[in-house]
Amino acid sequence: MPAPADARAIATFLEAIAAEKGAARNTLLAYGRDLGHAADWLAGRGGALSAATAGDIEAYLVSLDAEGMSRATRARRLSALKQFFRFAYDEDWRDDNPTLRIDGPGRAQRLPGTLTEAEVARMLDAARDHGADNVTRARNACLFELLYATGLRVSELVSLPHAALRGAPEMLMVRGKGGKDRLVPLSDPARAAVAVWLTHRDRAEEAARDRGHPASRFLFPARGKDGHMSRVRFFGLVKEVAARAGLDPERVSPHVLRHAFATHLLAGGADLRVIQTLLGHADLGSTEIYTHVLDERLRDLVMAHHPLARPREADD
Template sequence: MSVKSQGIANRRQQARQRPAVAADDATWIARFVEAIWAEQGLARASLQAYRTDLEGLSRWQSDAGGVTSQGLHQFDQATLFNYLAFRAGHQYSPRSNARLLTTLRAFYGWLLRQGHRADDPTALLQPPKLPRPLPKALSENQVSALLTAPDESRPEGLRDRAMLELMYASGLRVSELVGLPSTAVNLRQGVLRVMGKGSKERLVPLGDEAQHWLQRYLNEARPQLAGKKPVAELFLTAKAEALNRQQFWRDIKRYAALAGVDPDKVSPHGLRHSFATHLLNHGADLRALQMLLGHSSLSTTQIYTLVAREQLKQLHAKHHPRG
């Protein structure tokens, strides 16, 4: 078993044996979660993440690893630093610790604003450096094999071919793809109106192939899938319901296996990465790519230059006589 797997197993064992959260701490946590929900309207998953992080800190001080008898709302900077050090020594990932620090800053910032503390113990705590993994892009041959995997003689297969072609041609996020309304497509002008993150709208050009398969889907498959049911979404299931991300994820994995591509290396977002990488490989401008992907910051788009550079290095090493 790897060190990481052993760490996860140990934490699961500790979770089964962990003590209850102190009543006073539970009260502070509940007050904070209610307040931050009222202030920011966070999703249930985000609120639960805050709660879990704070409960973990409370339990830690009750365990052998704890070093203080104070309540959660009274912890000082040294206590929080010791907790972060404890987690780092028990194989918690940097990303998990970064999320924890976000929770702690929100909690102690709230205490400070409410007058329950005179200081913020998180003020000088530094977040861990997060690794920036390169997006995994398929080769152009792998993409071609994946695109031709669906059975176009079936309505669902024609739908999936159109979705794959559209995602690769436009670089859409999977949430943008499955959420497209029928009115978003303008085949006459060859563009797609996409509502991205932060409710930002952008126009994305469609290539000839994507237009061809979209036209076939709209003419042949969608009427069969929709039946007489009026549905606003563009891509539908056999029950005339909007296709969701999980269903499309399963379809991608199935088509990858049919195409001879390792399913573990393929994801809906991987087609977006492939779209960006292949455009750069063929000389696309970085600013234009930023607009097509709907990135608010160019620094987010620039990571694809690293992917392209890494692929060139691998190509050189493989084919150059002195590589």
């Protein structure tokens, strides 16, 4: 376990980024795990995170590589350490930042998995038919239509307040990462699916209130501690619907459907800045990866239509 002083320092750091940056609960948990792991490693060697030197941090990163941890994991842990020590320096806990000159392994640029438009259509059809009763099928249709129409993150989708969808709005206000709001348009199929689901949801909520249960503010209420469908449950639901659609469930996840939303928009001619806004990316660089998904398609287009790409007839 981290030394008491390190545990207090990590807790203070997490409280600060939660208050100042509106960091999500999952982000805070990830930071806590990564910093706790580094503190444990240093404590096991007689050191302490709060007193770590640049050499200590570099030795820790070398140990992660030796353990076979992925480049992405090592980059994430160094990022957590950089933010922690930047905070420590700003708060005058230390008069230096030992991570300032340490370069990480970087993240391998991995092309996002995606689905074709035909495959997404099969998923949407399968969602409408998946469930033991009309209520469940209406909920599933609403979930998948909303996800593909908006490209929401899973946490944003499952925690939508029902008030945001009342009155068949053409635009949806979404509270995203860092507490930042953005507007995303709703397609006609998504609005229709929402209308059907709200009818079923409200009827079920009314019955629950008659039994003494408090009203839910969520579009997709559930009995768990969060009060709405969990991210884990939706992840499993996506796998179920993929299998029903005849797709390999290993290829499909909520994030893959988000990628499909962005990729299909880009292929249809949407501006990259618009897609950045719709996805809620703070940095355009996070959105630019989608351009690589289209590289092969563009290459095929050039090879099919550019005059210099056509095979030349042999001279007589």
